[in-house]
Amino acid sequence: MPRIRLVNVAVVLALALTVAACAPAPAAPSAAPPPAPPVPALDWTDCGDGFQCTTIEVPKYWNAPDGEKITLAMTKMPATGTRTGAIFVNWGGPGDPGNASIRTRGQAIADATGGTMDIITWDPRGLAVSTPISCPEGNLQYFEADPATPEGLRSMADAAQQRNAACTARYGSYLDVIGTVPGVRDLEAMRVAAGEPVLNFLGLSYGTRIGATYAAMFPGTVGNMVLDGSMSQKGTVRDTAFGMVRSGQDSLDRWFARCAAKPDCAFGPDPGAGYDALFAKVRAEQPVVPGTDGKRLTVGLLYQVVLAGLVDYAGSQELAEQVIADYRTKGDPSGLYAVGMAIAGRKPDGTFSNGPEIFQFVSCADWPTRLTLADVQADADEAARMSPRIGAFAATFALTNATACPPAKDGPLPLPTEPVAGKVLIMGNVSDAETPLENGEELRSMIPGARLMVLETMGHTGFYRSQCLASAAGATLTRGELPADGTRCPA
Template identity: 30%
Template sequence: MALRVRRTASVMTAMTAGATALAVLTPATALAADDPLQGYGQQKLRWERCAADQPESLECTTVKVPLDYGDPGGRTIGIAVSRIKAGSTAKRHGVLLMNPGGPGAPGLTMPAGMEPLLPAEVRERFDLVGFDPRGVGRSSPVNCGLTADEQALHHPYSAGTFGQDVARARNVADKCWSKAGDLLPHITTRNTARDLDAVRAALGERTISYLGHSYGTYLGAVYTQMFPRRADRFVLDSALDPALVWRGALRGTTEAAELAFTRWTRWAAARDATYGLGATPEAVRTTFWDLVAQADRTPIPLEGQLFDGDAIRAQYPVFVQVEAATTFVVALKAATAGTPAGPSGTVSAAAETPADAPADAPADAPDMDNVVSAAWAVFCGDAGWPRDPEQYRQEAIRDRAARPLAGDLGANIQPCAFWKSTPREPATAVDNNVNALIVQNEWDPQTPLAMAKGMRRALHGARIVTVAGGEGHGVLVTGRPSCADGYATRYLTTGRLPATDRTCG
């Protein structure tokens, strides 16, 4: 998608020079005296325990970076960084930076969450390094003051409510620019990648290794494109397709939901004697859509909530997990008859926000206004979006017809249609030979297998390990044993990728 870039030639030249300067930062004193980013690579970091409720081994610091890399001598912001030191000084290989996803998810406590999930031979070789990306958590957070309704990513399309959808999207954009207009243009994936390289330099490292989940895979891929010589061992867990950033990614997720739904109807039909949803996939499908139609007439009470048809459809991520989906539909069916059926297995409301996080995320909930506000900053700042509300309306109608389960949920109008500026830089075209390992479940509700294959096409030096039959969003980050574990451990400890792409079960 072509992007209009509102920068003068001189400013663009300055930004390019800044990026180039950062790309050649080294931990040594070989920095040129007139390098505008010299000071950022020579910071003296002060480490201290992150928090009393965190492990003593998790220590934190702040790395100073430019707000605008096109003006490295101007305003600065702080990036909150954490680490757990490698278990062995003798075997230490370097640093393993981590990002949990989002965009908008804080990552400062991720080293503590991941440490018990990683094998000893990985922990002894790497300092585990986490960070809150710019705009998030303790790194100059943005907060738009959004209501719960405004924080939701998905709003179903209907002709009668589209005017409200347009007003909501416009209001979110207006709130964000009113409260954080000085920060928003600079909260982008490219700038976060630049921050990663500034952290690398401040840590005194010539290269970084990396573990990114979900959105973190895109951030990692952008880093490999911008700083290919600084990328060591990159593991991308549940990958996005860089070519779909960002509207294409939202619509692609609902396309994959139809495949998962079809698979579920077959699974449930084969178990009709147990669940009673229908003896054929067609019968199971009819049962489901009859429930949706009934809920549209009279919302179905379930676990203290009322589910109308749109609310049922909004649970589409659950269909990648066939047992949980069956439990949910059985519970809905029982509720229509006034019969309790136990827990429903519905997905959490967090699945309807722009951000996601691995299963090891800390129990204390993040500030959802900050999470969602930062997410919109990245979504709208990374790539261009359509400006005409009519285009969203037409696409929502078409996608709902082609993908009845959730097509309109991914295509309806979003705040980026009313963002106050166009992206300052073109979206990053990822196309390089940097080594990386992609690990992917076959059935993932948020970054489907097709997206991971898109990432594999963009990273020619990568290999992908697909977990056949694997369900859910996240492979390594969930802590559940997986056939991909051995591949990741071997790569992180030796740097050796599989000879070819692999599928394991």
């Protein structure tokens, strides 16, 4: 499965321009988790540009709340008007660091809510600066591999095993609690420490899974929630993978149609044929990227550029078309390489974020399915039959991680079927390659009283692309006002 996260286009563009010019931890206790211990109030301090920052200590193992602690980093964008409460926000992933994202994405939420609410976010456990794990072994191999070939799939599985082995050696049983359920218990501790009587929450992409799991575990303290671009709460890893195959093909068809309507389509006058020729050329030649000391553009990295085009987030489709056109017309793979590496998580200094590790181990925790390479190859073959152009890529990023997991500790995620205290608005796009609309429909059917709002466009999540959705989200979060179920917003 492609990473369920929002593309940081500013970082991608900066990279494109640049290139173009330890002992194991003790076993986790297994007793049933008792109620959370009391937590001290948060001590916020100024951290520049109008933001406030703090940290909170939470149990490393929630079933041993008096034991070892980990530290979570938090950031707040204070209300600018008459304060009426706070909104907690998660932008997705798993692997999007909230403390960085709020500085570029927080203002839109403040605008939608009229500046009346504090906006609070955090780096979930293990990510960025919240008692992080760091196991970059295998990252380049994983993202450079071609998932549409048996050799590439073996390389991906080997890379995932490298990451698992390195992380297990360094962090031991901490990996068992890098997942949504312990992360939601962390969120509840943050809510209590912030002094908020209920949890008002905006979750995008993977953030919808955090919100849905919170609603399942703590229905009585759900405030107003907006869940945008839903993951399936009850689907298996295979359900998710094949849902993304279908939605990925639909989004690719829509992208081709959109491109074909332009006089200078990046793929050429016949987008499908141009796409096929592009992949055939890169697969055959793996061109050397100028100025990179012999690095090559691979099909695996080209798929990352396609992902940027499919999610169409904050200019990512235009950027993908720009670098595709540059390669087709000028023969220079620099832009494609830079965007591919940036989408894969490479930072400007050449190191990787630890998003790939978090993605792998949260997936392992949330989906108890364990697969063999033969299982994944069979599923990749089926996905390729369903969608020759995008199927193998869409399916394998979740499935391959399931070959390199710690032993399964928990069952499926809890389902949010109990009535909640507040109002819940679910939003989705008619064509979303990463989180199909069917997931939002499923979530709406589970949460009593929830309503669904649909944006008539392609792309991943809608809050940041539609004033219609942003206004409705603001009304829900600030006043508990819900639109009619099934309301549709124009593209």
